[in-house]
Amino acid sequence: MSNRNMSMLHTMYHQFKTNELFKLGVVLFLITTLAVTAYIGYKVRNPQSQAVDQTSVATAVEAENGSLSGAVVTVNDPNASGGKYIVFKPAIATSTPVPSVTQSPPNPTQTPTPIPTSLPLPTSTPSSSQTRILCDGKTYDGFSSTIFKLDGGEGADGSIQKIIRNCIFRNGTARAIVLKNAKNVLIENNTFQNIRSNQPGIGTHGIAVSPDSVGVVDTIVIRGNYFTEIGADGIQVGEGTGIKISNFTIDNNTFIGDEAWGENAIDIKGTIGPIVIRNNDLHGFRECQSPKRGGNQDCSGSPGEGMVIHQASNGNPDNILVENNRIHDNQFGLSISNLGPNSIIVRNNIIYDNRANPGIGLLVNNSSNVQLSGNSYTNNNTNCSGISPCQ
Ligand SMILES: [Ca+2]
Numbered sequence: 001m002s003n004r005n006m007s008m009l010h011t012m013y014h015q016f017k018t019n020e021l022f023k024l025g026v027v028l029f030l031i032t033t034l035a036v037t038a039y040i041g042y043k044v045r046n047p048q049s050q051a052v053d054q055t056s057v058a059t060a061v062e063a064e065n066g067s068l069s070g071a072v073v074t075v076n077d078p079n080a081s082g083g084k085y086i087v088f089k090p091a092i093a094t095s096t097p098v099p100s101v102t103q104s105p106p107n108p109t110q111t112p113t114p115i116p117t118s119l120p121l122p123t124s125t126p127s128s129s130q131t132r133i134l135c136d137g138k139t140y141d142g143f144s145s146t147i148f149k150l151d152g153g154e155g156a157d158g159s160i161q162k163i164i165r166n167c168i169f170r171n172g173t174a175r176a177i178v179l180k181n182a183k184n185v186l187i188e189n190n191t192f193q194n195i196r197s198n199q200p201g202i203g204t205h206g207i208a209v210s211p212d213s214v215g216v217v218d219t220i221v222i223r224g225n226y227f228t229e230i231g232a233d234g235i236q237v238g239e240g241t242g243i244k245i246s247n248f249t250i251d252n253n254t255f256i257g258d259e260a261w262g263e264n265a266i267d268i269k270g271t272i273g274p275i276v277i278r279n280n281d282l283h284g285f286r287e288c289q290s291p292k293r294g295g296n297q298d299c300s301g302s303p304g305e306g307m308v309i310h311q312a313s314n315g316n317p318d319n320i321l322v323e324n325n326r327i328h329d330n331q332f333g334l335s336i337s338n339l340g341p342n343s344i345i346v347r348n349n350i351i352y353d354n355r356a357n358p359g360i361g362l363l364v365n366n367s368s369n370v371q372l373s374g375n376s377y378t379n380n381n382t383n384c385s386g387i388s389p390c391q
Helices: 003-045 054-065
Strands: 070-076 084-090 131-136 139-141 148-151 161-165 168-172 177-188 191-195 207-209 217-223 226-230 233-237 245-251 254-256 264-268 275-278 281-283 305-309 320-323 326-328 332-337 344-347 350-352 360-365 370-373 376-378 382-385
Touching: 207 217, 226 233, 233 245, 264 275, 281 305, 305 320, 305 326, 326 332, 332 344, 350 360
Parallel strands: 131 161, 139 168, 148 177, 161 177, 168 191, 177 207, 177 217, 191 226, 207 233, 217 245, 226 254, 233 264, 245 275, 254 281, 264 305, 275 320, 281 326, 305 332, 320 344, 326 350, 332 360, 344 370, 350 376, 360 382
Antiparallel strands: 070 084
């Protein structure tokens, strides 16, 4: 073989060898690539078999998506029992939490005042665009007939509020105010002084509530008044023949009695109720020396009760709340007898210094529906009579 032929064979051999090596390299490369890809795919699909570097996966996704952040999490595959797969869970952007305003602690809840269902509170005097000022700032000095008598008509029209305020009734021989058939009345900040009949045995009240058999007295507020030198009672409720007296409030009044005058600060007779008597101050009431007691005082005769709640010809008192009153320096502070079927509640009153003979703070007769609570008794000759426990 010539040298030329040998050279050609050598070249052909090298070309063959080069092509085979190249092909072999390509085949090996493809095999390796497939093997690695399959391995990675297997590992990704079977994270439980070997921990996947979730951090690096998440980082890769972050890098790919730029602003994304989050984490790779393993979740159960609902389509395969025991199967799991991983997902990238972007972090949910949360707004900057606004600090909550520090709230002041809530005010302590006031202890609710228990009101028996049998004793509804009076409805408040309805506010009304219609008011009738009967008196404001006037003085009635020396009168021999009633100044204001509300008996039907506008007086009984509950949509119109009648107001008697800031007036002085003094030196009269008749009752200053009479409510006979009346609704929605406000009597406040008045003075009642020296109202007396000056006739032995005949008492005269400052305010008399005296419905007849057809009269209705409802939604009445008497507050902030001052009573002194009244021949009989500061306020008598139930003087007439009717009993329809309801939603009646006597609040924050002052009553002054004396040996020389007066029966009672407050005298409650037959009522339907509710009647609320609260925040009043009454003191100084003594036995009234009427002719039937051997005297000539202008009253019908009373043993000296500051407040009396009792039966009369118009019926029995009923549905009454007496609370937060100051009852002191009387022969009997509060006397209760012959109630109607429903409750009377006597609570949180301050009953003290009732020492004039017999000096009984609270006297109860013929009544089983008296509920006592929270009253204080100080320096009375006898705190309670006819009821126990005295509380
Ligand atoms: Ca009386």
